[in-house]
Amino acid sequence: MNTVRLYDYWRSSASYRVRIALNLAGIDWQSIPVNLVAGEHKQADHLARHPQGLVPVLDIDGHRFTQSLAIIDYLDSTRNLQLLPVEPVLRTQVQALAYSLAIDLHPVCNLSVVEYATNGEEPARTQWMRHFITPGLRTFESRLAEFEQSPFCTGDRPSLADLCLVPQLYNADRWGADYSQCRRIRCVAEACCDHPAFIAAHPDAVKAL
Numbered sequence: 395m396n397t398v399r400l401y402d403y404w405r406s407s408a409s410y411r412v413r414i415a416l417n418l419a420g421i422d423w424q425s426i427p428v429n430l431v432a433g434e435h436k437q438a439d440h441l442a443r444h445p446q447g448l449v450p451v452l453d454i455d456g457h458r459f460t461q462s463l464a465i466i467d468y469l470d471s472t473r474n475l476q477l478l479p480v481e482p483v484l485r486t487q488v489q490a491l492a493y494s495l496a497i498d499l500h501p502v503c504n505l506s507v508v509e510y511a512t513n514g515e516e517p518a519r520t521q522w523m524r525h526f527i528t529p530g531l532r533t534f535e536s537r538l539a540e541f542e543q544s545p546f547c548t549g550d551r552p553s554l555a556d557l558c559l560v561p562q563l564y565n566a567d568r569w570g571a572d573y574s575q576c577r578r579i580r581c582v583a584e585a586c587c588d589h590p591a592f593i594a595a596h597p598d599a600v601k602a603l
């Protein structure tokens with residue numbers, strides 16, 4: 395059986411999402427760190443893996459995949475993770491919840507975007523992060539009202555929404571973005587903190603790999 399390799403960076407939200415999915419699938423995977431701060435993602439060997447110069451990249455089942463949501467969809471389909479409901483209306487609603495973070499909020503907080511917008515200077519960088527993350531999380535909190543939470547975002551098992559939320563919360567904590575008013579998000583965070591797949595995917599757990 396071929397080794398499953400994840401080219402990732404410990405603090406990358408998109409990588410963190412995929413790590414959770416790999417752990418939920420019970421896959422024995424290996425991390426190949428790509429140091430974003432050192433610019434390794436822009437070097438030729440990584441660009442050959444991912445022409446956009448981003449992480450994550452996953453080698454699995456004889457294929458190489460990029461784009462975290464596509465990778466998670468592959469894992470969900472091939473490993474039956476049940477990250478989305480089968481019923482079309484509910485499925486679309488859970489996807490919308492997850493995409494509000496992964497597709498709308500995440501890119502504006504990406505390293506290259508923030509560095510360009512703020513010249514990498516403080517306090518502009520921190521202000522930028524807080525400016526976007528807090529409203530993004532508050533909106534997510536209000537959308538959670540559409541779901542019966544018990545105890546994850548959309549039910550009694552982790553869904554795609556949880557995989558997108560937890561890395562975003564790590565980022566919020568890192569930049570001091572306030573979500574103290576988001577009671578339901580904080581309950582979800584507590585449930586995920588106790589889940590082995592989330593624990594093993596946490597940046598602090600993989601940093602030394």
Ligand SMILES: N[C@@H](CCC(=O)N[C@@H](CS)C(=O)NCC(=O)O)C(=O)O
Pocket residue numbers: 405406407408409430435447448449450460461462463504505506507
């Ligand atoms: N849509 C992509 C986004 C990937 C992405 O933005 N990765 C970030 C880390 S979370 C990255 O590689 N950033 C490098 C940069 O901005 O230069 C995905 O979901 O995989």
